[in-house]
Amino acid sequence: MRVFITAGEASGDKLGAALIEGLRALVPDVTFEGIGGPRMSEAGLQSLFPMDEISIMGIGEILKEYRHLKARIRETADAVVAAQPDVLITIDLPEFSLRVARLVKAASDVRCVHYVAPTVWAWRPKRADKMAAHIDQVLAVLPFEPPYMQAAGMECDFVGHPVVMDPQASAAEAQAFRQAQGIQGPSALILPGSRRSEVARLLPIFADVARRLHDQRPEMRLIVPAGIQVVDTVQEAARNWPGDPIILDPRADVDGAQKRAAFRAADVAVAASGTVSLELAAAGTPMVIAYDMSWLSRQIIGRMLLVDTVTLVNLVSEDRSVPEFIGKDCDPVAITNAVLDVLDDPQSQNAAMELTMDRLGRGGPSPGERAARAVLDGIRRSADRKP
Incomplete structure (x- = not known):
């Protein structure tokens, strides 16, 4: 199994590392390529380029770095299409992730999964409809999010929030x-x-x-x-x-x-x-x-x-x-x-x-394991639907 996975912030790097470990536990021969930070690197990912290059917040910063960001989006999408992985998993950072997924879908039939649902329940609900054109499945970290994604036509699984795995002081x-x-x-x-x-x-x-x-x-x-x-x-x-x-x-x-x-x-x-x-x-x-x-x-x-x-x-x-x-x-x-x-x-x-x-999932399987199972189940469902 071949997985292309991208993250652009520390929180996404944490989610990505847990997901990589979860997938490796379930599919020992899985291989990974993509973009990540130190945690994902420790989990075995060799990043295409430094994660910091796409970790841009705010309209002003995005406009300032737009040309460079656009080039990295194209480079990433081209790498995905060339690799033809079983699945592309983009983690949060919608300004980067969803643009990559759109380019990938325009050039291939690679399955696209987005980890962390956008806050369409709070504002700009039409974002879900736009996502549905190029995202097959969403992994949600809040339990009330799946219906919003499903209503737009995407598969969506609640996989638990990473906070439940954070160590606590005694x-x-x-x-x-x-x-x-x-x-x-x-x-x-x-x-x-x-x-x-x-x-x-x-x-x-x-x-x-x-x-x-x-x-x-x-x-x-x-x-x-x-x-x-x-x-x-x-x-x-x-x-x-x-x-x-x-x-x-x-x-x-x-x-x-x-x-x-x-x-x-x-x-x-x-x-x-x-x-x-x-x-x-x-x-x-x-x-x-x-x-x-x-x-x-x-x-x-x-x-x-x-x-x-x-x-x-x-x-x-x-x-x-x-x-x-x-x-x-x-x-x-x-x-x-x-x-x-x-x-x-x-x-x-x-x-x-x-x-x-x-x-949020305290006391149950870890979010990394739940996310890994959801990704694999989604791939199987997709394969079953093919003639």
Whole structure:
């Protein structure tokens, strides 16, 4: 069996490595080629070119690198058509992945599978219809996504979310963290995001929240885990916050053990919107979600949004117990009050967090194994339909 697989971001590299291992366990003679990062390379993939070359986020960045990106899309599609694999698996990064799949389908009958469904349930639902012209099967990481893809004419399998396989700190490790950091009373995680653009926008708001929390609960310690891309910015800003905040540098936490312990040790978190809500739920840490964007993005996304919450814990659990403050509602006073309310009643989110983890596949087969089985089942179904 021959598989061509592509990923362009760290999260996709993680998914790809798990899928490669899952396929190899089920089909020992499988071979892989494509594009990936260090994890996929460790799993046995020799990347066609460095993954970083296609890891481009945002309209401005895409336009700036458009000519180079377009060339890499064509190069990748040509390599797939030349290889004639049993399946092409593209992982996330739709700006790159779906363009490659379109070119491949135009020149061949290679089966195309896309891993991670686009958020058509939140906005721009017609993206699913456009995908269906060149994607045969979608592997979804959220349990409510398959009907949206199937309605557009694609096969879709829920394969579980990778967060359920992430290691978690023990109670003893959390307590050791508290002792090492001198935390005597309550503690709160401050998580302003991992991308430079969102951190630049959110840091002033979160700094205001930090000051207000200290004013109302001076015994509270703030813990600020900084993302690798924004560590210097976050460190510089948080140094001026009151209450001797604990700033975690990822460069000194190679295996992530300190961050995991901090997540488990904290009593509450205020975090930017995104998958971090699932990481907090996995650690059992109640949270408040806050996010803001540019005025133009507020107007566009506000008009296009199809759901009443963007917090994944709320969506997966079909509950609304996690407070969120998005766009014009991203107000430091309101956020602070919500954090204190959650701190005083931390049990209110427990059921939603537990249900979320169960629905994402905790306790079952790993997402890598489930994804591998779904890919193989799809190939068999396709073969059965051929005359």
